[in-house]
Structure formats: structure tokens, C-alpha cells
Amino acid sequence: MQHAHDPQRTAALEERILDHDDSELLAERFKLLADPVRIRMVSALVEAGELCVCDLAELVGASESATSHQLRQMRLAGLVRARKQGRSVYYRVADSHIRLLLDVAVEHYLHGDPR
Amino acid sequence: MQHAHDPQRTAALEERILDHDDSELLAERFKLLADPVRIRMVSALVEAGELCVCDLAELVGASESATSHQLRQMRLAGLVRARKQGRSVYYRVADSHIRLLLDVAVEHYLHGDPR
DNA sequence: TCTACCTATGAACAGCTTGTCATATGTTCA
DNA sequence: TGAACATATGACAAGCTGTTCATAGGTAGA
Structure with missing residues (x-):
């Protein structure tokens, strides 16, 4: 790196692209x-709508421990919420x-719609 | 794990959730x-619209080598396309x-819209 | 209370990612 | 042709991710 092919253009662009904080947040x-x-x-x-860890683990084909770890991660990120009932814990999307x-991705990548 | 709280319900659900291949593709x-x-x-x-590796590297604040590696990855995934001109290579989103x-995420996570 | 059950969590480990460095290829210009 | 340049790529290191295993806590039922 040494120059910018068009310094003015890149300088102007720099203001319009996502900044470091925003891109970090979106990446998360x-x-x-x-x-x-x-x-x-x-x-x-x-x-x-709502599922207990046990059923969720079976549905996705993962161990209960792995499922619990993933749920914890998603819970800490605010993606899911937990509700305790008896000895089960029910999770839902928050x-x-x-x-x-997810809907947009499914629509565009799975249901046809080439390009 | 031992049972399913509601075997019928989970069996019915299994048909409606994304299968392994689809979820793999979306995750990619x-x-x-x-x-x-x-x-x-x-x-x-x-x-x-279009930028050479050099300018792109400067814009995002990464080395040219790192930028090139990332571009290669995105190119192989079909996310970007390259156009060679002289000793520069210009990339664009494909x-x-x-x-x-990205637009949806920016709209919902950055531009307000709580919940 | 004792036992089986459901979930959570920490530790350890394997695999993947991403960056840097060195180097190679191809291009322009003097 | 020789030198500076733009990009690509392989190898390696460091960090991150996701899984398993062992274990612990809390709950329901006998």
C-alpha cells in the first residue's frame, strides 16, 4: 500500500461506510x-413458539449439553428467553x-430466487 | 435425555424445521x-460499486494481504466478483x-427500531 | 428423604479462522 | 530490460468456537 487511486473518492467513501463499532455489532x-x-x-x-432443552436437543440432533451451551450463548446475547417450569426450562425466541x-435468508437462498 | 415431553408434537415439528443441509447452507x-x-x-x-484491493484495504483499515485473503474467501463463495485492469484488480458485490x-440488519440493529 | 430427572456449567480438547510474513506472479513505466 | 508496483498465495501462529465429559444444582415423585 502506498497511495489511493483516488484519494478524494476514498475519503468521501470513508464517511459513508459502516464504522468499526457498527460493523462489530452487526457481526456479533x-x-x-x-x-x-x-x-x-x-x-x-x-x-x-416454546420448547424445553430436552425436546430442542432431540429436534436438532445435538446432545443436551451442547444444546444447553448454545442456548446460554443465545440467551446472553438476548436472542432467546428462558422460562422455568418444574424441572424443565422452556426457551423461546426473544x-x-x-x-x-432468518426469513429473508430462507426466502432468498432456499426458495429459488436466483441472483 | 430419555423422553420427549410430547412425542407427537416434536415429530410434527421435525418436518417443519430447516433440515441439516439447508441450515448448513444458510450458516455458510x-x-x-x-x-x-x-x-x-x-x-x-x-x-x-467497485474498488481495487489497495483502496479497499485502506478504507477498512486492514493490510493488503489480509484484505486479499478475505476477498479470495468471498470470491470463492460467490459473494464478490473481480475485474482485472492493468495491475489492479477491481472487486464488486456479486x-x-x-x-x-446487510440492509435489513443495519435497518433493525442500528437505526433504532427497538424490539 | 431418597432417587431419578432436567438443566447448567467448567474444563479440556480439536478444528477452524484470521492475521502476518515471505514470496511469487504479472504489470507498467523508465 | 530493470525497477517499482498491485495482488495472490502458502505457511505458520494466535485466538476463537463448539463439542464432550464430568459434575453440580434444583425439582418431582416414591
Whole structure:
């Protein structure tokens, strides 16, 4: 690196692109959906409304421990909420944005719509 | 794990949630946006339309080598396309879905819209 | 109370990511 | 042709992620 092909243009651009903090925040959100197991968990919770760890683990095909770890992560990020009842804990999706992002991705990447 | 609280319900659910292949595919896509540097790159490319590696590196504040590595990754995933001109290579966004996903995320996570 | 059950959590480990450094390839210009 | 330049790439290191295993806490039922 030494120059900028068009210094004025890049300087102007710099003001319009996402800054470091914003891109960091967005990346954190996308990371939550950047794992097939978590995607299946969110998908299941969206469909079911509410599920206990036990059923969720079976649905997504993961161990209960792994499921619990992932749920903890999503819970700390505010993506899901927990409700305790008896010896079970029921989880539900708390973040409607994630639901929307998943919908958009499903719509565009799975249901045809090439390009 | 031993039972399912409601076997019928979980069996019915299993058919409606994303299967392993689909969730794998979606996760791959979300991974591309799960990094602040790549997000800034996409943001810059969306704003500029086209940028050479050199300018892009300066804009996002990464080394040219790191930038090139990321671009390669995004290129192989079909997210960006390259155009060679002289000794420069100009990149542009090739996947309009990613652009949409980024827009949705920006809209909901950055521009207010709580909940 | 004792036992089985459901979930949570810490530790450890493997695999993946991303950056840097060195180097290679191809290009422009003198 | 030689030198500076723009980009690409392989190898390696450091950090991060996700899983398993062991274990602990709290709850329901006998």
C-alpha cells in the first residue's frame, strides 16, 4: 500500500461506510446465525413458539449439553428467553430481528430466487 | 435425555424445521457476514460499486494481504466478483442477497427500531 | 428423604479462522 | 530490460468456537 487511486473518492467513501463499532455489532448478530445447529434451534423455536432443552436437543440432533451451551450463548446475547417450569426450562425466541433475518435468508437462498 | 415431553408434537415439528443441509447452507452465508472486517468490505463495495484491493484495504483499515485473503474467501463463495485492469484488480458485490441481508440488519440493529 | 430427572456449567480438547510474513506472479513505466 | 508496483498465495501462529465429559444444582415423585 502506498497511495489511493483516488484519494478524494476514498475519503468521501470513508464517511459513508459502516464504522468499526457498527460493523462489530452487526457481526456479533450475524455470528449467532453462522452455525447450522443454532439455525436449526432458532428455526425450531420459531415454529414451536416454546420448547424445553430436552425436546430442542432431540429436534436438532445435538446432545443436551451442547444444546444447553448454545442456548446460554443465545440467551446472553438476548436472542432467546428462558422460562422455568418444574424441572424443565422452556426457551423461546426473544429477538424478532433474528427471526426476520432468518426469513429473508430462507426466502432468498432456499426458495429459488436466483441472483 | 430419555423422553420427549410430547412425542407427537416434536415429530410434527421435525418436518417443519430447516433440515441439516439447508441450515448448513444458510450458516455458510451468514458466516460471510459474521466478521466486522468483511462487513466493512461489503459496505464499502456496496457504496462504491467497485474498488481495487489497495483502496479497499485502506478504507477498512486492514493490510493488503489480509484484505486479499478475505476477498479470495468471498470470491470463492460467490459473494464478490473481480475485474482485472492493468495491475489492479477491481472487486464488486456479486450477491444481491447479501446486500439485502446487510440492509435489513443495519435497518433493525442500528437505526433504532427497538424490539 | 431418597432417587431419578432436567438443566447448567467448567474444563479440556480439536478444528477452524484470521492475521502476518515471505514470496511469487504479472504489470507498467523508465 | 530493470525497477517499482498491485495482488495472490502458502505457511505458520494466535485466538476463537463448539463439542464432550464430568459434575453440580434444583425439582418431582416414591
